[in-house]
Amino acid sequence: MFVSLQFKLELKKEDREKLIKLMRMQSSAIRTTYNMLKELEKEKAKNTHSQIYHRLRQLFSDLPTKYIDSAIYKAKQYPTDKQVVFGGKRLFEKLCKNHLTGKAREGLKKQWKELRQGTLISIGSKADKGNRLTRFEDLNGQLCLRITTGNREFIYARVLREPSNSKDKWLTFMAMLLESWQTQSYFPYTVELKLREGEIYGSVSFEIPTPKVRYTKENGVIAIDTNASPIHLAIAEVSKTGELLSYQTISLHNLLGLSQNTKDHQEWILTHQIVNLAIEKGKAIAVENLRKLKRGRKGDGKAKLRKILHQWNAKKFLQKLKRVAMLKGVEVIEVRMSTF
Structure with a gap:
């Protein structure tokens, strides 16, 4: 196209x-x-x-x-x-x-x-x-x-x-x-x-290429979840039968305080790393269905947490992740996830 x-x-x-x-x-x-x-x-x-x-x-x-x-x-x-x-x-x-x-x-x-x-x-x-x-x-x-x-x-x-x-x-x-x-x-x-x-x-x-999807949930998934405190990504490798094979976390604190352009660039790099991991493992990617993280409300004693979450837009990050996965032929599944 x-x-x-x-x-x-x-x-x-x-x-x-x-x-x-x-x-x-x-x-x-x-x-x-x-x-x-x-x-x-x-x-x-x-x-x-x-x-x-x-x-x-x-x-x-x-x-x-x-x-x-x-x-x-x-x-x-x-x-x-x-x-x-x-x-x-x-x-x-x-x-x-x-x-x-x-x-x-x-x-x-x-x-x-x-x-x-x-x-x-x-x-x-x-x-x-x-x-x-x-x-x-x-x-x-x-x-x-x-x-x-x-x-x-x-x-x-x-x-x-x-x-x-x-x-x-x-x-x-x-x-x-x-x-x-x-x-x-x-x-x-x-x-x-x-x-x-x-x-x-x-x-x-x-021209946008249209690669064939080669990495699907038939071999399991790389499940990605966003966590607020401390702010990080949780990445779990899951077999096709639901067995947890490996688990890691990636801190997002280094993105806080950056300019929007610099933050966007670092997020693109991170999405490529995650998609490349899915390709290495031969699996699809499972992500949250772009729901917002709970920020609480004024007066609940979590003002510092809300300030941190304001600098991290999980929805925009997952949009980038889905676009990179599409270009590399990796299936993306949107699901409701609980915190790992």
């Missing part, structure tokens, strides 16, 4: 200026490519990609060559048998009307320029660790987008994106990213950035 997901970027002022300059260059290359495609189509020319590529290399010598390939790809998405107005036909027609003046006209002109000049696209490649020019990386526990601006010159933008619900495919993307970083087995993803109302937004497009 092929999907496209949206996100927002946060950049330093100087990095934002570099990115906008890069967007303008590639946007111009896309428009130039489109016009060349129209002319070459009229001439019924062959080997158009090679001709266009070499011409763009001459015209846009400051643009990294891989961006040129992506510009050609983007330009080919527009129909050459129709008139395309970059920046939007509707906005262009409004700008052509004489009744618009002052701030109204300037605002419309700014919006049109953003659409016309504010695009950057980079096609993904498995051989280039997913994407050579715009690559997702972990930087000090935070998800960032590394953007190539020149020959071995990069800027880093913080990725602002939270899953909207348990079915949000951003969870799948994060699980796939972490797996690729750990195993160095990468998957291609295409990134397209847009300038809109002064902010930088992006979309990432990739």
